[in-house]
Amino acid sequence: MTTIDTTDTNDLPPQDPNAVSITINGRTVEARKGDFIIAAADSVDEYIPRFCYHPRMSSVGMCRQCMVEVEGPRGPMMVVSCMTPVADGQVVRTDTPQVKRAQEGMIELLLANHPLDCPVCDKGGECPLQDQAFSHGAGESRFVEEKRHYEKPIPISDLVFLDRERCILCDRCTRFADEVAGDPLISFTQRGNNTQIMTFPDEPFASYFSGNTVQICPVGALTASPYRFKARPWDLEQRESTCTTCSVGCRTVVQSSRDELLRYQGVDSDPVNWGWLCDKGRFNFQSTNSDDRLSSPQIKSGDSFAASSWSDALESVARVIRHSREGSIAILGGARGTNEDAFMWGALADAAGVTMRDAQLDDGLPASVFSYAQATIDSACAGGTVILLAPDIKEELPVLYLRLRDAVQKKRIRLIEISSHETGLTKYAWKSIRAESGTAAGAIPALLVQADIAAQLASGPVVVVAGRANLAESASHSMDALTAVLAVVPSASVLPVLRRGNVRGALSLGLAPRNGNDAATILEASAKGNVDCLILLGADPLSDVADVDLARRGIAGAKFVVAIDTFLTASASHADVVLPAAAYGEKDGTTMNLEGRVTSVVQKITPHGTSRADWMIAVELMTLLGHESNFTTLADIQHAMSAAVPGFGSTTTAVAIKRDGVVVSVTPPSSAPSATSVAGPRNSYEFRLDLSRKLFDRAIGTITSPSLANLASEANVFIHPLDLDRVGAAEGTNVRVSNSHSSIVLPVRALSSIPRGTAWVPFNQIGADVRELVRRNESIVDVRIESM
Amino acid sequence: MARLTEENVRLAREIIGRYPKPRSATIPLLHLAQEQDGYVTNEAMSHIGELVGASSAEVFGTASFYEMFKFEPVGKYLINICGTMSCALLGAEELMHHAEERLGIKMGSTTADGKITLERAECQAACTEAPCLQVNYRYRYRVTPDQLDSLIDDLSAGNLSSEIPAHGVVASVRQHIPADRAVGAVAPELVTENPVWLDGKAAL
Numbered sequence: 001m002t003t004i005d006t007t008d009t010n011d012l013p014p015q016d017p018n019a020v021s022i023t024i025n026g027r028t029v030e031a032r033k034g035d036f037i038i039a040a041a042d043s044v045d046e047y048i049p050r051f052c053y054h055p056r057m058s059s060v061g062m063c064r065q066c067m068v069e070v071e072g073p074r075g076p077m078m079v080v081s082c083m084t085p086v087a088d089g090q091v092v093r094t095d096t097p098q099v100k101r102a103q104e105g106m107i108e109l110l111l112a113n114h115p116l117d118c119p120v121c122d123k124g125g126e127c128p129l130q131d132q133a134f135s136h137g138a139g140e141s142r143f144v145e146e147k148r149h150y151e152k153p154i155p156i157s158d159l160v161f162l163d164r165e166r167c168i169l170c171d172r173c174t175r176f177a178d179e180v181a182g183d184p185l186i187s188f189t190q191r192g193n194n195t196q197i198m199t200f201p202d203e204p205f206a207s208y209f210s211g212n213t214v215q216i217c218p219v220g221a222l223t224a225s226p227y228r229f230k231a232r233p234w235d236l237e238q239r240e241s242t243c244t245t246c247s248v249g250c251r252t253v254v255q256s257s258r259d260e261l262l263r264y265q266g267v268d269s270d271p272v273n274w275g276w277l278c279d280k281g282r283f284n285f286q287s288t289n290s291d292d293r294l295s296s297p298q299i300k301s302g303d304s305f306a307a308s309s310w311s312d313a314l315e316s317v318a319r320v321i322r323h324s325r326e327g328s329i330a331i332l333g334g335a336r337g338t339n340e341d342a343f344m345w346g347a348l349a350d351a352a353g354v355t356m357r358d359a360q361l362d363d364g365l366p367a368s369v370f371s372y373a374q375a376t377i378d379s380a381c382a383g384g385t386v387i388l389l390a391p392d393i394k395e396e397l398p399v400l401y402l403r404l405r406d407a408v409q410k411k412r413i414r415l416i417e418i419s420s421h422e423t424g425l426t427k428y429a430w431k432s433i434r435a436e437s438g439t440a441a442g443a444i445p446a447l448l449v450q451a452d453i454a455a456q457l458a459s460g461p462v463v464v465v466a467g468r469a470n471l472a473e474s475a476s477h478s479m480d481a482l483t484a485v486l487a488v489v490p491s492a493s494v495l496p497v498l499r500r501g502n503v504r505g506a507l508s509l510g511l512a513p514r515n516g517n518d519a520a521t522i523l524e525a526s527a528k529g530n531v532d533c534l535i536l537l538g539a540d541p542l543s544d545v546a547d548v549d550l551a552r553r554g555i556a557g558a559k560f561v562v563a564i565d566t567f568l569t570a571s572a573s574h575a576d577v578v579l580p581a582a583a584y585g586e587k588d589g590t591t592m593n594l595e596g597r598v599t600s601v602v603q604k605i606t607p608h609g610t611s612r613a614d615w616m617i618a619v620e621l622m623t624l625l626g627h628e629s630n631f632t633t634l635a636d637i638q639h640a641m642s643a644a645v646p647g648f649g650s651t652t653t654a655v656a657i658k659r660d661g662v663v664v665s666v667t668p669p670s671s672a673p674s675a676t677s678v679a680g681p682r683n684s685y686e687f688r689l690d691l692s693r694k695l696f697d698r699a700i701g702t703i704t705s706p707s708l709a710n711l712a713s714e715a716n717v718f719i720h721p722l723d724l725d726r727v728g729a730a731e732g733t734n735v736r737v738s739n740s741h742s743s744i745v746l747p748v749r750a751l752s753s754i755p756r757g758t759a760w761v762p763f764n765q766i767g768a769d770v771r772e773l774v775r776r777n778e779s780i781v782d783v784r785i786e787s788m
Numbered sequence: 789m790a791r792l793t794e795e796n797v798r799l800a801r802e803i804i805g806r807y808p809k810p811r812s813a814t815i816p817l818l819h820l821a822q823e824q825d826g827y828v829t830n831e832a833m834s835h836i837g838e839l840v841g842a843s844s845a846e847v848f849g850t851a852s853f854y855e856m857f858k859f860e861p862v863g864k865y866l867i868n869i870c871g872t873m874s875c876a877l878l879g880a881e882e883l884m885h886h887a888e889e890r891l892g893i894k895m896g897s898t899t900a901d902g903k904i905t906l907e908r909a910e911c912q913a914a915c916t917e918a919p920c921l922q923v924n925y926r927y928r929y930r931v932t933p934d935q936l937d938s939l940i941d942d943l944s945a946g947n948l949s950s951e952i953p954a955h956g957v958v959a960s961v962r963q964h965i966p967a968d969r970a971v972g973a974v975a976p977e978l979v980t981e982n983p984v985w986l987d988g989k990a991a992l
Contacts, residue, residue: 184842187849200844201830 022090037081037092038066048094049103049136051110051128051218052170053082056274057179062171063110065132067102069093078102100136107137110168113148114219121166123220125233129168156186156198157205159224159279159707160214164196167221173197173213180276182405182428183207197221208398208695211282212275215265226283226707231257240267240659242591242599244336244501244584245281245701248377248399249593251659252277254285254585254604261285261585261605269660271378272593278398279708280695285585286705288608293566294580295609305568305578310610313577314617317533318624320560320576321352324532330356330522330558333539334511334614335500337581338589338601340637341614342502343645345537346510348618351627356531358519359506361544362776364468364498365475365482367512367668372486375463375493376595376663381407384460387489388417389440389481390467390497394424395694397497397594401425404465414456418444418481420470420690421760422753430456434755437473437688438679438780441480448488462489467497471546471763472691474779476677497594499693505592508666509645511537519545520776523554534558537614538581540700542570543764546691548771549741564617566608567700580611587613588634592664598648599661677779686739687719687759689773689781697764714747715767717785718760721750729787736786737761742772748785759783791835792817796824799962800839806965810840818851822956827858856925863898864954865943868909868922875911875919879932883919884908886933890940903944905955923948924955 018033024046031040036059041048051063061083069076070084071091078098093099111133118124153161169188174197178184185205189198199205205213214224236255243250243264250273255263264282268275297313298305321329331349334342334357342359349357380386381403394401405428407413414430417423418440426432431453435443448457466482468475486492498504506512513519523541525531527550534555541551555561555574563572566583586607590598607613615637622629631637642648647664682688696702696711703709717737719727727748729735735748737759746761746768754760761770774781792800800820804813814836821832828851834844851857869887871880884895887906891899898905914920917929921936928939942948953960 178846185845187843187845189849189852191853198845198848200833200848203834203844 020086020088020090022086022088022092024092025095031086033086035086037068037070037079037084037086037090040086041068041081041092041094046094048081049132050082051132051168052172054172054175054216056268056276057172057175059083060171060175062169063106065103065106065110065136067099067106069096069099103136104138107133108141108143111137111141112143112145113165114168115147115165117166121220122223122228123166123217123233127220128218150196153223155204155225156222157207157210158711159226159283160205160210161223161225161228162197163221163223166219167197168219169195169197170218172216172218173222176209176213176216177205177207179409180402180406181207181209181212183209186213208278208280208394209276209402211277211279212266215275215277224283224707226286226705227263231255231262236262237604239602239604240600241585241602241604242593242661243277243281244591244601245278245284246397247498247501247503247594248272248397249501249591249595249597249599249661250277250281250399251599252281254602256585256604259605261288267659269599271376271595271660272597273399274403276399276402278695280398280702283707284701284705286707287566287701288583288585288605290567290704292568292704293583293608294568294572294578294611296580297610298568298578300576310579310612310620313579314620314624317562317577317579318621320533320562321621321625324560326353327355328530328532329354329535330526330531330533331511331535331537332358332361332519332522332541333537334506335359335503336538337502337506337614338587338591339502339505339509339598339648340589340634340641341537341618342506342509342511343641344615344618344622344631344637347640348622348625348627349510351622352625355514356517356522356525357511358513358517358522359503359511360498360500360519361539361541362475362518362520362523362550363471363544363546364503365466365478365496366518367507369466369479369482369494369496369498370504370507370596370666370668372482373493374596374665375495376597377403377495379461379493380404380463380465380495381413382461383412384414385456385462386413386415387462387464387485387492388415388419388423388425388429389469389478389485390419390465391469391692392419392423392425392694393465393497395692396467396499398695400497400594404428416453416456418447420688420758421755426753436682436755436758437470437690438477438677441477441484444481444484445488448485457489462492463495464489464492465495465497468499470690470692472689472774472781473679474677474776477679477779480676495594502591504594504596505590505598507668508592508596509641509648512668520547520550523550524776526555527553527557529557529559531558532560534561536561536563536565536571536575538565540565540569540571542574543698543700546763546771546774547776548769548774550776564614566611567704569700579617580609581617582607582611582613586611589613589615590638593661595663596665597661597663599659679780682757682782684757686782686784687723687757689770689783690754690758690760691763691770691774691781692760693763694765697762698766699764713762713765715761715765715770716749717746717770718749718751718754719758719785720754720756721752723756723785724748724750727785727787729785734788736788737770737773737783738786739773739781739783741775744768744770744772745788746770759785790825790829790831792821792832792839793824796820797839800836802965804840811842814840814842814847814850815854818847818854818857819956819958822857823958824956826864826954826956827861830859858955861898861902862955863903863905865903865923865952866905866907866925866955868907868912868925869895870910870912870914870918870920870922871908872911872915874915878918880919883921883931883933883936887936887940890937904940924952924957926952 050066059082061080066081068081150164152163214222235257238255241254251267251269252264266275266277296307299308408428417429417432545551561575563575564579588603647666817836833847837844837847
């Protein structure tokens with residue numbers, strides 16, 4: 001075959017001014033100015049051994065294992081390739097006798113004190129030190145002396161254990177804690193031969209990201225309690241998947257052995273998680289293995305449940321659906337399943353004429369938030385200004401917090417935070433503005449035209465991170481605030497941060513509210529007796545809806561309740577039929593993160609008991625209800641989905657199997673514009689209730705994971721220290737928190753980061769339930785606090 | 789015995805004011821804490837962390853690098869007997885044994901009355917005057933067992949209190965820098981760029 005070179009030299013792209021060409025072992029390698037030699041070598045698969053170097057953290061040159069030879073003016077010189085930037089014309093050799101001698105010497109020194117307990121070490125088999133001792137070591141050590149012995153292991157947090165004698169002082173965990181997580185709670189202590197990684201006495205390494213240090217530890221010094229002594233790496237089978245604990249959608253690899261989930265590890269997806277995971281996402285696989293899982297369908301008889309067959313249970317559900325009055329069937333939830341689950345339940349809802357459906361539980365924003373120009377995590381972190389009108393990102397979307405924090409630390413973006421109390425991102429914000437709940441929308445127009453803020457907004461792209469910060473404040477306030485920002489900065493794009501893993505997928509693929517019938521409206525209708533069949537699709541309104549009274553009335557008012565869930569949740573225990581659902585790791589499919597990025601989730605183990613994927617249940621019900629359905633496999637659904645949903649093309653699901661997924665834009669059915677709310681002024685004797693989530697709470701997936709179950713805190717009400725004096729209560733004593741609806745007793749704590757007049761109560765912690773004070777028809781909640 | 793006293797917090801702020809970045813004051817503040825309590829307490833390290841904007845673990849990491857910061861109570865007088873070559877050849881071991889017998893304690897421990905702590909030290913750079921020792925880092929040269937006895941007698945009787953202040957006091961005269969001469973702390977968020985030597989990529 002002949003090819004004709006038609007390249008016109010004038011069409012060549014302009015020479016990249018940062019392009020650098022170097023030679024590694026005789027190969028020409030293109031790199032960019034500022035790259036380190038080790039990264040350039042990685043790009044062409046010339047492996048240089050290393051322990052401390054990590055591409056997502058700054059180089060420190062601690063371990064000296066990555067020495068290479070670089071041609072210098074006076075002959076070859078040894079340099080540390082993780083600290084030496086590339087330069088044009090540089091000649092690097094990684095395979096000379098001198099390099100080999102340096103590598104062998106370093107390994108020998110590292111092993112001088114490293115115990116040879118590989119057979120009982122969790123890292124053995126996947127250990128960079130072990131592997132590189134084989135591949136780059138001398139094979140034998142000249143050291144015959146007794147090695148160091150330390151007390152072992154030391155728990156440095158509830159989750160992480162430290163075996164000090166294995167540590168090679170690579171600085172990865174301490175660098176991660178300081179640079180990436182911003183929680184410098186571990187540090188090198190002592191000096192010289194006695195140097196150790198240690199926490200401060202009585203201050204554990206209580207970082208939300210502590211599990212990452214275990215993953216990046218190049219030896220077995222740091223181990224996590226859920227995996228310690230559970231398996232050997234060569235017994236693990238793994239598949240790449242996506243975490244669906246929150247809507248960030250971090251890439252993970254799901255590892256199991258003997259049909260039991262044993263570990264998740266972060267996978268580096270450049271547009272999303274950079275290899276990091278939060279501890280909740282990393283360790284809540286334990287709930288999948290929990291003995292409390294539902295294993296067979298349950299039908300209520302009297303006050304208790306009796307196990308039944310799937311056919312009986314499904315038939316009883318189908319019978320109820322068949323005999324329900326028109327427009328009296330409601331579906332709540334779906335945001336915890338896959339896109340395929342949501343699509344099939346949406347299809348079932350359409351076929352059965354279900355008008356009431358909502359994937360959110362009155363704790364998010366209307367799906368119209370997707371109709372604005374959409375941002376991605378990368379676009380938010382790329383440059384310009386990020387305006388936070390969102391819940392505490394560190395508590396709810398921890399890995400997004402890492403990305404935003406990184407962008408601020410590297411001075412790429414500036415954060416403007418508008419919130420009712422300080423959050424995890426406050427100390428990284430360029431401006432952090434306190435606006436009492438219900439007042440943000442009113443304050444924004446004047447705020448954003450202040451000279452310095454206006455100049456900042458005009459200087460580059462603007463992304464608004466929009467979510468529902470305060471659960472005791474109606475969504476309309478959040479939407480009003482967003483509208484107010486967009487009125488000043490019309491070019492801004494929006495990154496919606498809604499709750500639950502696949503909330504965007506569920507809303508986009510058929511479970512968005514129709515005609516403004518959102519979860520609260522549905523529950524209200526149910527309370528009035530207008531719902532004949534309430535289907536809870538992995539939803540637990542009694543635990544999650546802020547107006548718990550509404551949830552109680554809604555569940556009680558429904559004539560028949562079907563719960564499809566992995567556990568017998570508070571709401572499921574009120575159901576007439578409970579169907580066991582396959583959990584994360586037990587089913588294949590795709591999921592959509594907060595950006596609209598579709599990635600794969602995979603089945604790694606057999607579903608618990610007889611539990612089934614949600615989509616299968618929907619298909620069965622459709623058949624029982626007499627609707628034509630040709631769906632027998634996941635591929636059938638994906639085929640139908642790509643035909644039915646614009647933007648969800650046939651390639652999407654295929655591409656989604658690949659690591660970074662693909663961002664699709666699906667416009668959900670437009671909901672009725674939400675009414676604008678005006679919060680009345682607060683009586684100065686009262687406090688405005690601020691109810692927001694923390695990472696660890698009493699959520700079912702957390703309390704059924706033994707390693708996380710104890711991380712929830714006691715419920716407290718937090719107020720400003722001066723307010724504490726005003727209330728006349730001592731720190732930690734019980735106070736009465738009340739309004740016209742109810743009254744509860746909580747311990748009070750002073751916190752100077754809470755503005756005066758605001759009472760902050762973390763959601764769903766151990767103790768009295770503050771939701772008793774919340775009523776959905778009041779757009780904000782004011783409470784009295786009295787000492788007892 | 790705990791966090792820095794109000795007076796010491798005032799001094800701490802003056803010390804912090806001498807540096808462009810508050811963290812640079814960590815070690816002077818650790819000396820201040822050791823002067824206050826005779827050793828560096830955990831509470832003081834947390835307090836210093838708050839004052840300079842570092843975590844307690846970072847302060848502890850820095851402090852524990854240095855031998856002269858003590859994290860457990862030591863006596864009012866810390867006697868460091870040099871045990872390195874020149875001193876060892878000229879009778880340091882005998883001196884240590886003598887001190888142990890005289891005080892009834894082992895090297896590395898403190899007398900019951902909390903007056904004197906014995907420590908073995910590495911070379912104190914007075915090899916021509918061996919064997920030497922330091923009392924709260926004040927030298928005594930060519931020490932014989934008899935001289936050690938009389939030193940302990942003097943310390944116990946308080947005869948040397950003008951020359952040798954209690955452990956932790958670095959100098960008997962405190963240096964003050966007038967406010968108008970202070971560099972003035974720059975809040976970390978206002979520092980817009982790293983000094984060139986902190987930018988790894990500019991190194992070559």
